Amino acid sequence: MRRVVPTIALAAAGLLYAASSTSAATLLTDTFEDGNSDPTPTLPPTEPPIDPGAPPAGFASVNALGQNGTTGGAGGPTVTVSTAASFLTAIATPGPLNIRVSGVLTLPGPMHDVTSDKTIVGVGAASGLTGGGLNIGLPVSAATSPPADAVHNVIVRNLNFTGTPDDAINVQMFSHHVWLDHNDLSDGYDGLIDIKRGSSYITVSWNHTHDHTKNMLLGHDDSNGAQDTGWLKVTYHHNWFDRTPQRNPRVRFGEPVQVVNNYFVYNTDVGVACQVNAGCVIEGNYFEDVEEPASNSYAGPNGRCVARNNVFAGESGTPVCSGTVQEPSTYYSYTVEDPNGIKAAVTAGAGTGKINI
Numbered sequence: 001m002r003r004v005v006p007t008i009a010l011a012a013a014g015l016l017y018a019a020s021s022t023s024a025a026t027l028l029t030d031t032f033e034d035g036n037s038d039p040t041p042t043l044p045p046t047e048p049p050i051d052p053g054a055p056p057a058g059f060a061s062v063n064a065l066g067q068n069g070t071t072g073g074a075g076g077p078t079v080t081v082s083t084a085a086s087f088l089t090a091i092a093t094p095g096p097l098n099i100r101v102s103g104v105l106t107l108p109g110p111m112h113d114v115t116s117d118k119t120i121v122g123v124g125a126a127s128g129l130t131g132g133g134l135n136i137g138l139p140v141s142a143a144t145s146p147p148a149d150a151v152h153n154v155i156v157r158n159l160n161f162t163g164t165p166d167d168a169i170n171v172q173m174f175s176h177h178v179w180l181d182h183n184d185l186s187d188g189y190d191g192l193i194d195i196k197r198g199s200s201y202i203t204v205s206w207n208h209t210h211d212h213t214k215n216m217l218l219g220h221d222d223s224n225g226a227q228d229t230g231w232l233k234v235t236y237h238h239n240w241f242d243r244t245p246q247r248n249p250r251v252r253f254g255e256p257v258q259v260v261n262n263y264f265v266y267n268t269d270v271g272v273a274c275q276v277n278a279g280c281v282i283e284g285n286y287f288e289d290v291e292e293p294a295s296n297s298y299a300g301p302n303g304r305c306v307a308r309n310n311v312f313a314g315e316s317g318t319p320v321c322s323g324t325v326q327e328p329s330t331y332y333s334y335t336v337e338d339p340n341g342i343k344a345a346v347t348a349g350a351g352t353g354k355i356n357i
Contacts, residue, residue: 056155056179058235058258060203062331065146070177070203072119072155073098080123081105088112091120091134100357101159107132110166119155125353128160133188137172140197144226146174157181158352164188174198174231179205184351186211191247196220198231205235208351210242219252222276222300228253232278235328237261238342240350245269251303255279258328261337263346264290274303279325282307284336286343287316294319311339 055061060070076096081087084107090099096117103123109132114120122128136154138147152175161168161183168188171178176199185192185207192209194217195202209215216236219228232254239262241248246269251257257280264271265288272294274280280294282305287293293316296303304323312318328334337345 056181056203056205057334058203058205058237058328058332059201059233060177060179060235062201062233064201065150065152065176067152067177067201070153070155070179070201072096072153072179073117074119076117084108087129091115091118101127101129104128104130104160106130110164111135111170113137114151114154114156116151117153119157120159121155121157121357122159122352123357125158126160127158128162128184128352130161130163131165133161133164133166133168133170135167135170135172136178137170137175137197137199140173142227143174144198146176146198151175153177155179155181156183158355158357159183160352161185161192162187164190167191167194169193171195171199171202172197174200174227176201178202180207182206182350182352182355184208184210188212190214191217192244193249194218194220195232195234196228197224198227200231200233202234203237204239206238206346206350206354208240208242209244210240213245215241215244215247216249217247218249218254218257219276219278222252225253225276229277232257233331234258235260238346238350239263240346241265241267241271243267246273248272250275250298251278251280252276252300253278255304256281256326256328256330258283258334260284260328260334261339261342261346262286263343263350264288264293266290270295270298272305273298274305274321275299276301276303278303278305279323280305281325281328282319282321283309284339284342286311286339286346287313288343289314290316292317292320294321296321296323309336309339311342313343 073096078098080100082102250273261284296305305321307319
């Protein structure tokens with residue numbers, strides 16, 4: 001099998017982060033136990049694991065909260081699911097598990113919980129979820145520090161999300177070490193990727209978002225500082241924010257939040273909105289026809305942002321940024337690619353069908 005490896009990299013300590021993966025392992029089909037009206041996937045312990053390709057860059061790679069990087073279902077069995085029932089059983093199964101989604105699964109709405117130590121990947125370019133979204137996190141509570149059982153170590157890659165009645169992906173309640181990569185997200189009701197309530201050490205990379213208004217939130221409310229201050233540490237890199245008017249992302253409280261080497265096109269309201277004492281580093285991006293590429297005074301209390309080494313093409317304006325922000329390099333090493341090449345790199349490499357699953 002020929003490997004297609006766009007060498008589009010966000011490097012860390014000499015490690016090339018590429019939009020690639022090695023060849024897929026043998027797939028399983030859904031297997032149900034006789035006489036069981038609630039089908040469950042068979043999880044053979046000897047099935048070859050999913051090869052995730054290069055590990056995530058950015059915050060999902062950081063050693064923190066007892067988790068060294070983000071490995072998902074590594075070390076666990078692998079199952080391929082092709083029905084909503086078997087998918088929902090798989091994401092609720094305790095322990096490490098690699099879940100391959102084959103085809104488009106119509107879930108009941110609105111949201112479905114994913115347990116810790118899971119890798120969820122779509123098979124091929126067209127597999128995905130509709131009708132319901134994924135919730136990565138415990139139920140909402142007033143906790144102000146990470147609980148011992150916080151959901152952690154979850155990877156979601158190469159899936160199409162559309163037609164969701166709430167969020168496509170919601171991360172909440174101090175969930176940590178989550179990697180959302182190479183997905184295509186569109187046409188939902190609320191957010192496409194919302195991260196909130198103290199969640200941290202998350203990387204959002206190589207996703208294509210389109211045909212949607214309220215794109216991504218990081219921090220959901222101006223009054224939630226008790227949970228969010230000191231958390232919401234997220235890296236957004238190599239995403240294609242494709243005509244999504246707002247929340248690209250909209251950030252509250254998080255610091256540092258790194259928005260690096262993304263392609264923004266015709267975001268008619270605002271690109272990056274950094275509010276409520278959030279601290280954003282916005283660098284190496286390509287903005288095309290974005291009137292307000294970044295702002296720390298978009299709505300509500302001001303945040304802080306540093307914008308550097310970006311390209312502003314077409315009818316783009318200039319960032320409205322002020323203040324100082326903690327550097328992402330405090331947590332991880334990285335190299336910023338030349339922003340002049342980001343439009344071509346991201347449109348070629350973002351979304352589904354770019355990694356071999």
